[in-house]
Amino acid sequence: MVWACAWAQRSLPNSLSDSVLSVTKGSAQFALELLQTTSVEAGKFMNVAISPFSVWTVLTLLREGSAGKTNSQLQGALHLHDNNKAIRAAFRKLNNAVHASGNGVEMTGANALFTDINRPLQWEFEYLAEKVYKSGVHPVNFMNPSASVSIINRWVANITHNRIVQLVQEEDLKDPHLVIANGNFFKGKWLFPFNSSDTMREKFYDDKGIELGEVDMMHQDGHFRYSHISEIGSKVVELPYAGGQFSMIVLVPTGNTTINALLERISKIPIEKIYHRMITEEEEYPDAAVEVYLPRVVISSDFVLNKALAKLGIIDVFNDARADLSGISPHSIYLHKLIHKAEIVIDEEGTTASSATGGVMSDRQTMPKIHANRPFAFFIVENSLRVIVFAGKVVNPHM
Template identity: 30%
Template structure:
């Protein structure tokens, strides 16, 4: 019986998934009800497939990198969209590394852009009872010679707000943060603390989600209950309670339930290890893959009997800088001050543009009514200082020599080269 199990979440794992991608999951209380307003385009299907691969890989990398953090949540869609905007300015090996790390090999940049544009339109209109806002912006230092073709693509495909600012003005971060706050409905108030002198551009994605459960939990049924910690102790938490029909999947590796929002196009998938003694980080590393999730979802079913679902209320925020993780995933040259090729954004020769940092912040609140969540990803573009100069415009000494033996062939001085 399902009621013999408790859903030890939070320290277990919440995977917050926009379940629209050709899913065969049965997510409504009595089976599927929501339908997409149209079929996915071939490019959208490829983009979603790439996003799933990227999602689970960067999630694993994040958990491994920040293993001491008890509660974390990321938005792979926000991260990939901010990087996709940046990809439009990358060239050569820098472009190839970024495209491969995003699992977008096989797609040309125009196909990538078109897929992000149409998928954004689909996500934000798929279920009128669920609110999804996806916003993009580019903020650049006044005077930066940004390529017009790059700006045109940002407007056309990412509907980006583009604005030049005096980055030396102490009020400049407030302007950017006000945009972040507005586009996350106040859940995230700040992404930039101060603008360092070498930063010349920010490419920012903001994502907001608000969905009411298809079948809300009754607040009268919420009660204090024990939540087991991996350390062996317990904490008291507000545990929501509901009896109903939900899609389930139990195997030797996982116990899994889908809790739908709205008309069931969007859902929260909650997973715990079948082995109660398995640490959650080990479970993520060994079992959370695109292949497993696809297989598990395909085998989900709704039991004819009502089951008992217990889920804790929770709320937290999370923040991480992704430089090291993205480098480990193959984006190396973009972060190198002199190897990066972002000339598609701006050619600032003899200086050079590079990715200085990728910052990610999230917030989530889960209660009896549903879920409210937000994410912001900021890609900060830096500019190198002028390369060292050797300007020989005054008297000098010169030596012509053989380097290995040290033999000097000629030595001289020049006080007036015009003679």
């Protein structure tokens, strides 16, 4: 059995300005909503792996060069206010917090603008992209699509440590003016690793209780933050990574709650409420242990996010007649596709991930158990600012 002191802070720092706090909370809310919409698009039987922070970063940069209704739609979906100076300051804080390595955790990421050598960008946008959003600018000849694809994919492969080697194909470059890419790589060792000798073959079930086959089920007992949040129909546990800066939040539905119903419910509440419930219960039962069962799993997803983002209100930017990206280019351009790929590996040692985006508390008279032998959701969170870096839904570990 393992025991831990409190590894993540109780709440967001008091030193944050209201505007930075607003952007931070907005980023997390966008992440919850994006997981819900991509989950619906993937359907009941497909796993989902995404990097919400990756997608949020690309769209926040895109917003800088938008105007009119295109801008207001992006601003609303991203939960941003209209103070550009504060948004940029907040982005720096979030980006610096997320891309920190050490103590058993490696988190790296980068942005890049692949521009048409024959059609330069507005210099103000290019300056912001480089100086604020740390986006490298790479002029390419889109008249040679094969070479352009090779350049973009090599960049993505390098950033993701070759976990993702193909983000775009030639057919994705439809008369391109600009390709904005973001890549992230996360590798974290558990603060308390699972013992491989405790991993056993167990049955895994769908939402209806129908057996889907056997999985390698990891197990350990320890002092982890935990809560049974009845109003969303889920048990929740926080599994910290080495160093305490990042954690995985695992949510397993209870009773008749399906995984998609759970994701819809949590998309309507701040992630801070989930932390608050776990911390409150930790204070109520400071010496209690939790029994954790989590399958070893590898999941990956490949999304064109146009439809999922349209459900969040981002519509005009994808329309060649209505998109207003005049701050990016003097030419009339629009966002043809927003392609997002991610892969997440969970095992006894930790997690590897890459991307190219009130109620009744449980009775602690007996050791509570969170048993992920049915569809479940998870978030990899940077604890100091509650940034959701990666997220996923596992409905079938065999896929």
